[in-house]
Amino acid sequence: MAAPGDASRSEPAPAGPGLEAELGWSLHRVSTAFRQLAPEAVAGVPGGARGYQVLVAAHAGPPASQLALAQQLGIDRTAMTYLVDEMETAGLVARRPHPTDRRVRHVVLTDAGLEALDASRRALRSVEARMLGDLAPAEAAQLRSLLVRVARSTEAAVSCETPGPAGRDGS
Amino acid sequence: MAAPGDASRSEPAPAGPGLEAELGWSLHRVSTAFRQLAPEAVAGVPGGARGYQVLVAAHAGPPASQLALAQQLGIDRTAMTYLVDEMETAGLVARRPHPTDRRVRHVVLTDAGLEALDASRRALRSVEARMLGDLAPAEAAQLRSLLVRVARSTEAAVSCETPGPAGRDGS
DNA sequence: TATTGTTATACTCTATAACTATA
């Protein structure tokens, strides 16, 4: 099925640059590979990688509202409602009322949520090690650093040309 | 970075590691940013970035069948049928019969397809330059190189452990 | 009137199976 090497060559082969030269193609391949490996690492967390991101974000700082989490994760607030519903049903997070603003609900981790976060984090660290296994430690560190820098600068550039709320306001 | 020096709160702040430390999060952010910038660069190509990938792959080597292109791009052959349908309607590609196997259809670029490929490629080069604008040329080159290496090694590792998209326990 | 969260609806994308025509 493979290696169709003897094709009739009545026409000149185009011989254009292949997909390897495309930055978007490399990003797509690496991201796809990660999305294939991540689900087994975050098994048990509703919403897969997105649910894990909620656990990380909700545990990283002071109590955050659903809207703040949605904006930080770049998803819609309606999707956040569905996601928190599932995670609350699974017993990983709880909705807590805001002390003064009764519209707001803070998302906090339960004990089970904290355990799921630790387990998923360890499993994801293993996945990362496998993905970067062919790189020297210094190269892996530099790849992480470069990706973070590109993410920051690109998001800043994109936010300047997209008509939407760019405010950052927590709780 | 974080400033966890304040311990005078009624509740202990979780103060766990944030999303910045996650490789998957960085990949997601960069990929998302690219997917937001790419559509304007490949405007006019049906299927967006995927249609552009077909143009690149079909022009890079000898005539390829729909199935070969689908496997190279990692998409289903049915999706490839829909995609080639749209691109053929748009006049960018043509289906040509295989010289000996009458089941196979080769996907070849038309003149309009070649023009669309060139225009999209130039626009995407500009997008790449904007995304990597904050990086030194050597850093940008290294990021590309590292991504290609990770993509290759990870795909090789993933292809060795294909237990299917569902869980390991077949119901 | 604006904002937070929720609910309902519609749309897009993809996965799966079944069908044809060839080999």
Next chain:
DNA sequence: TATAGTTATAGAGTATAACAATA
């Protein structure tokens, strides 16, 4: 029987609008 391509259908995921409660 197996393969390349096509077609049809169902499901997941997402976007949009409308709503209720509160500021």
